[in-house]
Amino acid sequence: MTSITFTHPDDWHLHLRDGEQLRAVLPHTAKQFARAIVMPNLRPPVVTVEMALAYRARILAALPAALQSGFEPLMTLYLTDNTLPSEIIRAKESGVIHGVKLYPAGATTNSDAGVTDIAKCYATLAAMEQNNLPLLVHGEVTDADVDVFDREKVFIDRILAPLIQRFPDLRIVFEHVTTRDAVQFVAAASRHIAATITAHHLLLNRNAIFQGGIRPHHYCLPVLKREIHRKVLLEAATSGNPKFFLGTDSAPHSQMNKENVCGCAGIFTAHAAIELYATAFEQAGALNKLEAFASFHGADFYQLPRNTSSITLKKESWVVPEQFDFAGEQLIPLYAGNPLNWKLV
Template sequence: MPAPDRLVIRRPDDWHLHLREGAMLRAVLPFTARRFGRAIIMPNLKPPVTTVARARAYRDEIMAALPPGAAFRPLMTCYLTDGADPDEIDRGFRDGDWVAVKLYPAHATTNSAHGVTDLARVRPVLQRMERIGMPLLIHGEVTDPEIDIFDREAVFLERTLAPLLAEHPGLRIVLEHVTTADAVAFVRANAAGGRLGATITAHHLIVNRTHMFQGGIRPHLYCLPIAKRETHRLALREAAASGEACFFLGTDSAPHPIADKESACGCAGVFTAPSAIELYAEVFDEMGALDRLEAFASLNGPRFYRMDPNPGTITLQRGGETVPERVAVASGSEVLPFRAGEATRWRLLD
């Protein structure tokens, strides 16, 4: 049976998104708001979102930046630090200000200097989260300099995540932006009862580590966790297209000014928001799995977070549009989207 040229799915959600603040937020938010009903908003700002008051202020800034008529809901998260207060986190969750807590190992990625240095220091917080049913979202990499950057996710699974699951059997965890076959297998082995899920980005489904060096260094493909071998990319594609409830959409779209990417010490992050759902549709089409895109993009995430799916739908049409060459920011900088200037194979109909 030939693949369809038009696809209607429940409005999807983005379960891992960076919006930044100020002029950058106002420049990039419309791309996400057009495609997604909700998004988990990352809290790694300067300073990070560690209090209920800060979360409310950030949510208000996002809502004020939405295009007129946009039906988009930001889902706020708390940045976990060594000194986090269990009562503050409990209060924010019960009042609906936070939907989850984000754990960055200290110095693992962008703006993670305030992250957790030792899980023992946040044990009271994890115990409280386990009791109240609050999810923990994890950047799953070790930060030891002696561990090869391409091995840091696999080492994290054995050294950190496995003991964490054993110590807190009732804690619901999302292993975010998985990049390895090791992580896919680990999530599958521990997903029973909805205790462990994983987000998968569009760019990790499309590029492997070789792409970062084709014809020279490609700084706009550099992200953390870094893209891995082709065997890992293929494992991610199989997992995403499998229909299994433990895998769901999270773009990890992360805008940086071009000057900060193309520098002697470039920032990590891939900006996929301008064509996010279209990129996933392309991958699922290549996999012969368009009939499973809705589960991955629109149903599995709400199920894990114990939310209802979005009420509306979106329509995707075969035959794409050109990704913007640049996205201008009012502060005077520009952001380079993933596949800038290239035509997508699918387009989103208004």
């Protein structure tokens, strides 16, 4: 196979930052994807409809002229202990807010304003269930006594399973799943439960963090897991099961903030996202399953129309740049300086 043409894909989990950093990374996504669910963990977080509308306007203004008609940001709100049900109603009525993000407090980048006790959100979650607005979950507990590699499994047992019992009609996206436990849970759950899978969790296991020393640009949250989990993720992504779909979780941080005594969590993949997924699917012998995973399943779950345009990937070796400009700093991408064998035409 020398090329693949398929329906224009969407990214159902993306970090775009703001200001000059937004302008630096946005074109990478807009060249590949028709739409993207934009994460709300800015400083300050996007907690109201007005803030989401203002952020959306900044994203659209940051698009290069050539891409302004071809990319749509899908906005989200940041759930806090104090989010009101009335804000959920206004979000649904806005027509541009497509989900509400649950960050357990302290779970990841800019999550310090996140939820401290899910019970404080029950009235708001009930409003989401009633208004058919999905909950997007960073599925990790942050308890100090829980091993970092077990946080996802413990989250399922302590938070997610009881939440689904209480709100059986609430649509939930289990974001960036990383374990066999999460895949099995989603697969067995009702049609209201789905999951995104990142390219880096399909391509790398936790050994990548320690090859020849500490590799900070392979550090993300949820952290990379054992090879047995990577294989299960790849099986889920290539299975054709509509519960699993593309979400890059591309998370840009400057080289200085990654290569630090307390380096930031996040892997930047937007520069070659669809090529990275194609690489993983080819390794699994399942390129014929990429279109549904990248272009159909997410749109269907979010109850949005599938895209009608298409993209083409060509079988061509090229070398990923060593770095990109990031608002005057340097941004190191996944596979920096290494070859990929698929290239977006």
